[in-house]
Amino acid sequence: MTEFTIPGPIEANSTVGLLRAACPQAWQAYTEHAFVDQIAKGTLPAPCFRHYLIQDYLFLAQYTRAFALAVYKSETLADMREAAGAVDALLNTEMKLHVDYCEKWGLSEDDMLATPEDPANLNYTRYVLDTGMAGDQLDLLVALAPCSCGYGEIGARLLADPNTVLEGNPYRDWIEMYGGEEFQEVSRAAMRYIDRVAARRIGDDPAQSPRWPQLKGIFTKAVQLEAAFWQMGLHASS
Incomplete structure (x- = not known):
């Protein structure tokens, strides 16, 4: 599935692109x-997919909390509005869409809310929140980046890959959602947001900043936790 140019929203010279290039093995595993x-x-x-869907819904609640924290950590009104917009979209649109999608798989919102968070989910979401609490706005956004930007790359790649099966695939809607233009723009917007904050905090050449090793470590750990989230889904038996 890597014998063609991988499409997606991540530009090589963006902050996220540089971070991705700094952990190629972890990124590929994810x-x-x-x-x-x-x-x-x-x-x-x-x-396996149903278990993933349930945990992804619970993940979205913590993801929303992380963007609420980003509002607090923001230095400018523009950044506050960006993060607040993400909170509003997640709470009032994305989570509703997720519930609607899950209903097609026989899952109600009550079912999902009654399910405990899987340890892989807890490990990932609490890592992001802890990173944001201990660090600054950039640390938090870097910890969040593998989700929106990674899903954007995955969706674009699967949709463009001639080896992807669409006809009769029960997961076609999922592939088309994350590979579609609407989510691709969400990913691009996340990259632009991170680039703006990075330019203000560490300059226009992130890799030359004294903070770069720390940011690489945060990003790599979050990528590894994303891969563990997939593995959680594979381990589900019922």
Whole structure:
């Protein structure tokens, strides 16, 4: 699935692009995980996908809290508005859309809210929140980046890959959602947001900043936790 140019919203010279290039093995393990490959082929067992959907809904609640924290951590009104807009979109649009999608898989919102968070979910979301609490706005955004930007790359790649099975694939809607232009723009907007904050805090050449090793460490850990989230789905048996 890597024999063609990988499309997606991540520009090589962006902050996220540089961070991705700094952890190629971890990034590949995340974006080309067996869970993703089975979605592309339509072979992922339905119980695995349902478990993932439930945990993804619970993840979205914590993801929203992280953007609420980004409002507090922001230095400018423009950044506050950006983060507040993400909170509003997540709470009032994205989570509703997720519930509607999950209903097609026989899952109600009450079902999902009654399910405990999986340890992989707890590890990831609390890492992001802890990073944001201990650090500044840039630390938090870097910890959040593998989600929106990574899903954008995955969706674009799967949709463009001639090996992806769309006809008769029960996960076609998922592929088309993350590969579609609306989510691609969400990913591009996230990259631009991070670039603006990075330019203000560490300059126009992030890799030359004394903070770069720390930011690489935050990003790499978040990428690894994303891969563990996929693995959580594969481990689900019912």
